[in-house]
Amino acid sequence: EKPYICEICGKSFTSRPNMKRHRRTHTGEKPYPCDVCGLRFRFSNMLKAHKERCFQLSKPTISENSPSLLGMAPLSADMDPAANQMPSHLSESSALLPLVTL
Structure with a gap:
């Protein structure tokens, strides 16, 4: 049974928190x-x-002397x-x- 229904698209959910979470896809709330x-x-x-x-x-801490991601240059300033x-x-x-x- 899914008694909680999204009033925007009609999708139904088993719990109110799941419905509220889903609703953010419509409202854009972040x-x-x-x-x-x-x-x-x-x-x-x-x-x-x-x-x-x-x-x-x-990730381990990067130091100023660490090589770049490509190993071609020191850490960027x-x-x-x-x-x-x-x-x-x-x-x-x-x-x-x-x-x-x-």
Whole structure:
């Protein structure tokens, strides 16, 4: 039995929280902000994946003498090794692309 029905598309759910979560796909609500860059997400699992992908939470710390991703150049001067994040990611763009130093 699925007593909870989305008033926008008619899809039904077994629990109210699942219906409320689904409703965000229609409303565009993004209640989960990244505490590092401010980008917002509809679902908590998307925020978690963003942090793991963009800030590499499980990755060892990068030092100034670390080679680049391609092993061709030292760490770029526009990267903050202490924060282990790319400033370009902090822009207002919602596109998240890997930075490759050539």
